[in-house]
Amino acid sequence: MFSFRKRVAMPSPDEALPGRTQPIPTARRHFVNGRDLSPPYPKGTEQVLFGMGCFWGAEKAFWNIEGVWITAVGYSGGSTPHPTYEEVCTGMTGQNEVVLVVYDPAKVSFEELLRIFWEGHDPTQGMRQGNDVGTQYRSAIYATTQQQIDAAEASRNAYQKQLTAAGYGEITTEIVKAGPFYFAEDYHQEYLAKNPHGYCGHGGTGVSCPIGTGVMT
Numbered sequence: 001m002f003s004f005r006k007r008v009a010m011p012s013p014d015e016a017l018p019g020r021t022q023p024i025p026t027a028r029r030h031f032v033n034g035r036d037l038s039p040p041y042p043k044g045t046e047q048v049l050f051g052m053g054c055f056w057g058a059e060k061a062f063w064n065i066e067g068v069w070i071t072a073v074g075y076s077g078g079s080t081p082h083p084t085y086e087e088v089c090t091g092m093t094g095q096n097e098v099v100l101v102v103y104d105p106a107k108v109s110f111e112e113l114l115r116i117f118w119e120g121h122d123p124t125q126g127m128r129q130g131n132d133v134g135t136q137y138r139s140a141i142y143a144t145t146q147q148q149i150d151a152a153e154a155s156r157n158a159y160q161k162q163l164t165a166a167g168y169g170e171i172t173t174e175i176v177k178a179g180p181f182y183f184a185e186d187y188h189q190e191y192l193a194k195n196p197h198g199y200c201g202h203g204g205t206g207v208s209c210p211i212g213t214g215v216m217t
Contacts, residue, residue, distance in 0.1 A: 006134050007090070007091025007134055007135055008126070008127040008134065008135060009091075009127075010094050011079070011091070011092050011093070011094050013079045016078065016079035016092060016093055016094055017080045017087050017090070017092045018080065019081040019083050019087070019093070020081065020082045021081070021082070022082060023082050023183065024082055024083075024182075024183070024185060025185070025186060026183040026185060026186050026189065027186045027190075030063075030190060031189060031190035031193050031194060032063050032190050033070070035069065035070050036070075037070060037072050037183065038183075041069060041102050042104070044104060044105075044106065045104050045105075046103060046110070046144065046148075047100060047102050047103075047178075048110070048113065048141065048143055048148055048178075049076050049098040049099070049101075049140070049142035049178050049181060050098060050101060050113075050117050050142075051076075051077065051096045051098045051137075051141075052099070052121040052129065053129025053130065053132050053139075054132055054200065055073040055074075055097040055184070056073070056191040056198065057120075057200035057201065057202035058073075058098075058099040058120070058121075059099040059189075059191070059192075060192045060193070061099075061120045061202070062113070063193075065103075065108055065112075065113070066107060066108060067105075067106075067107030068102070068103045069102045069103060069104060070102045071099055072099070072184075072189060073098070073099050073183075073184045073188050073189060073191075074098060074099075074100060074181050074182050075088055075096065075098065075181075075182045075184060076095065076098045076178065076179060076181045076182065077095060077138075077174070077179065078093045078095030078096065079093065079095075080092075080095060081182070082182050083095050083182060084185070085184060085185055091135050093136075094135065095182070096135070096136055096137075097137065098142065100181055110151055114141075114151065114155045114209070114211055115155075117141065118155065118156075118204075118211070119205075119207075119208065119209050120204050121139060121202055122139075122168075122204065123156075123163075124169045124171055125172065126138065129202070130201045131201055138172070138174065139172060140173060140174040140175075140176075141174065141175045142174075142176060142178035142181075143176070144177075149175060149176075152175045156171055156173060156175065158209070158211060159171065159207075159210070159211070162207050162208065162209065163207055166206075168207070
């Protein structure tokens with residue numbers, strides 16, 4: 001997945017494309033597990049949005065995790081409502097490519113999801129991930145609770161120590177309260193299940209995250 005323009009500066013709300021008032025069409029069901037993509041989700045589940053670069057590979061990292069109810073790809077973190085993929089790729093929406101993870105905290109901990117997030121990409125690259133360059137590829141955790149924010153910040157601080165020791169720079173990951181999530185088009189949903197040999201630009205740093213190991217300080 002390559003950006004059509006390689007814009008690396010966020011547009012202001014006044015500069016952003018206007019978008020639309022209605023959602024763009026997307027899939028009704030998850031291609032892998034057959035569950036409804038749209039809410040309502042089961043009672044007791046929680047939600048988080050992860051930005052890890054191209055959302056195809058990011059989604060694949062989570063959909064088979066025990067305790068994850070549903071995953072979906074879409075756009076968040078910007079100004080343009082209900083954007084299309086082509087609009088996001090211009091860099092003029094401010095929207096980030098993200099994966100929605102709906103999970104049962106009784107079956108999988110948020111810390112485990114954070115470990116997968118940190119180890120699944122390089123969070124030090126700013127407005128890019130590998131060869132994918134642009135604001136839509138920035139690293140982000142868009143949390144839905146204060147507890148998620150606290151846990152994400154603690155894990156970032158612990159992982160920064162590991163990355164620094166390995167010669168990496170500062171983590172650039174956004175950790176903020178989630179705003180609106182807009183589902184991406186049908187063909188993006190579970191893309192790598194539909195296209196097993198499709199493009200996936202993900203590659204972590206090879207540095208293990210200490211979260212869940214009892215050594216976070």
